[in-house]
Amino acid sequence: MESIEKTIDESKQGEVLVLESNPNKNSKKLYLESYGCAMNFSDSEVVASILEKNGYSTTRNIDESDLILLNTCSIRDKAEQTVRKRLTTFKKMKKAKPGLMVGVLGCMAERLKNALLEEEKLVDLVVGPDAYRDLPNLLHKTEGGQKSVNVLLSREETYADISPVRLDQTGVTAFISITRGCDNMCSFCVVPFTRGRERSRNPLTIVAEARDLFDRGYREVTLLGQNVDSYRWNMSSKGEVKDPNIPTTNFAQLMEMVGQVNPKLRVRFSTSHPKDMGDDVLEVIAKYENICDYIHLPVQSGNSEVLKKMNRGYTREWYLNRIEAIKRILPEATISTDIITGFCGETEEQHQDTLSLMEEVKFSAAYMYKYSERPKTLAERKYEDNVPEEVKQRRLTEVIEVQHKHQLEYFKGEIGKTYEVLVERVSKKSEDEFMGRNSQSSSCIFPKGNYKIGDYVNVKIIDCTKATLIAEIVEEVRS
Numbered sequence: 001m002e003s004i005e006k007t008i009d010e011s012k013q014g015e016v017l018v019l020e021s022n023p024n025k026n027s028k029k030l031y032l033e034s035y036g037c038a039m040n041f042s043d044s045e046v047v048a049s050i051l052e053k054n055g056y057s058t059t060r061n062i063d064e065s066d067l068i069l070l071n072t073c074s075i076r077d078k079a080e081q082t083v084r085k086r087l088t089t090f091k092k093m094k095k096a097k098p099g100l101m102v103g104v105l106g107c108m109a110e111r112l113k114n115a116l117l118e119e120e121k122l123v124d125l126v127v128g129p130d131a132y133r134d135l136p137n138l139l140h141k142t143e144g145g146q147k148s149v150n151v152l153l154s155r156e157e158t159y160a161d162i163s164p165v166r167l168d169q170t171g172v173t174a175f176i177s178i179t180r181g182c183d184n185m186c187s188f189c190v191v192p193f194t195r196g197r198e199r200s201r202n203p204l205t206i207v208a209e210a211r212d213l214f215d216r217g218y219r220e221v222t223l224l225g226q227n228v229d230s231y232r233w234n235m236s237s238k239g240e241v242k243d244p245n246i247p248t249t250n251f252a253q254l255m256e257m258v259g260q261v262n263p264k265l266r267v268r269f270s271t272s273h274p275k276d277m278g279d280d281v282l283e284v285i286a287k288y289e290n291i292c293d294y295i296h297l298p299v300q301s302g303n304s305e306v307l308k309k310m311n312r313g314y315t316r317e318w319y320l321n322r323i324e325a326i327k328r329i330l331p332e333a334t335i336s337t338d339i340i341t342g343f344c345g346e347t348e349e350q351h352q353d354t355l356s357l358m359e360e361v362k363f364s365a366a367y368m369y370k371y372s373e374r375p376k377t378l379a380e381r382k383y384e385d386n387v388p389e390e391v392k393q394r395r396l397t398e399v400i401e402v403q404h405k406h407q408l409e410y411f412k413g414e415i416g417k418t419y420e421v422l423v424e425r426v427s428k429k430s431e432d433e434f435m436g437r438n439s440q441s442s443s444c445i446f447p448k449g450n451y452k453i454g455d456y457v458n459v460k461i462i463d464c465t466k467a468t469l470i471a472e473i474v475e476e477v478r479s
């Protein structure tokens, strides 16, 4: 795990990560690309761990690889198209290099196994998100010339006992999966179909992983789940205790357990769901300095009727009530969101409601998308995708413009404030500067001084660009 590289250091949807660890001349070489969300990135670390025990080390040099694996995303049509293009390139490489194996992992595996394996003959191997333990066995078959596939979804698999190979370069921040799958069935979303039923991971294994990361020098963990607030251990979804001999754990309690690992280990979490995020979680964040004051709370739309059609389980008023709770309990916190424009039947007025909600909340960041119809989802079966492409695009542009305005206002308001930041990496623009984030998750760029990656530094914000805060080192923290 000494030499670890990653080309892009923030795992946002749509970005691609090329991963490398443990170069070892004697082993077979795996080239692993990860698309989609942080959950996929985290899964790639589990895959690297499973395959490392079976003679594979990861490489960033595709030309020396014996096996290419793509961990894929189905969330929007565009994500799938990107992967398909990539697979066509690999098909050509396979012709030039007999014996090279290509496999598809992740969310597209589930959806497109037949098309990928049979119709288009693009890949040798298709493995769904719950079947990674079967990879060595499947690879064995593939080496023997057979196509192999396992896309079975599980109600139990959490990979709790697998210690992921950390594929990020800096050794400061890491993801820890706490739940897998999703039971929410938002009508636009493919995730419940690609990743199956929601299940929570044993809290003791989560705490042990956090402790191990801290001991190895990591200073920040992000707890991952499609809906972290519905984390529950030893409880049914109705709240009944399963085994009276084991304590039950909900998300607030889990965060407290991870928060107590070490005051110098920052804790982040994603994604919070407005319908389930209770005050108890906010109170735990308030109680622990090292649990970060940043909440990603996707709203999707500012109109209650649209939210109902989306099957999100809350109204505009409920969402605003949760925002009010955050501002009351965590006055320093920043809030970011996800927004979809042009969902089935969305009227101009309903779109205006999204803009007005943005004005009310003033998000510090947002991920904004045009609605993309996904096969099998409730929306595909029940509603017509009837907002014309140019209208979806125009609404998206309007949403983006409002967001940029708010972001800049927020950044300008930060000038003059002092924060403790955790140094994550050298700045992309200058070798002489570091990038560190504050508790609120804003990126700050500042001169290196005598600090190193992994240090906590007090900085004062002196300026901003559209995307980052510019800072200088100070000796004191804000009182």
Ligand code: SAH
Pocket (backbone or CB within 6 Å): 075, 076, 188, 189, 190, 225, 226, 227, 271, 272, 273, 298, 300, 338, 339, 340, 369, 370, 371, 372, 373, 374
């Ligand atoms: N579990 C998270 C979201 C996971 S998907 C949650 O519930 O918030 C990440 C984001 O992708 C979603 O929040 C949504 O904004 C967007 N998204 C999901 N399906 C989409 C679709 N069919 N078209 C456009 N955007 C979509």
Ligand code: SF4
Pocket (backbone or CB within 6 Å): 182, 183, 184, 185, 186, 189, 190, 191, 192, 226, 227, 273
């Ligand atoms: Fe998809 Fe909704 Fe589950 Fe998020 S909560 S993953 S949007 S079904």
Ligand code: F3S
Pocket (backbone or CB within 6 Å): 013, 035, 036, 037, 038, 039, 040, 072, 073, 074, 075, 106, 107, 190, 191, 194, 195
């Ligand atoms: Fe994509 Fe699957 Fe994540 S569809 S966003 S990789 S859960």
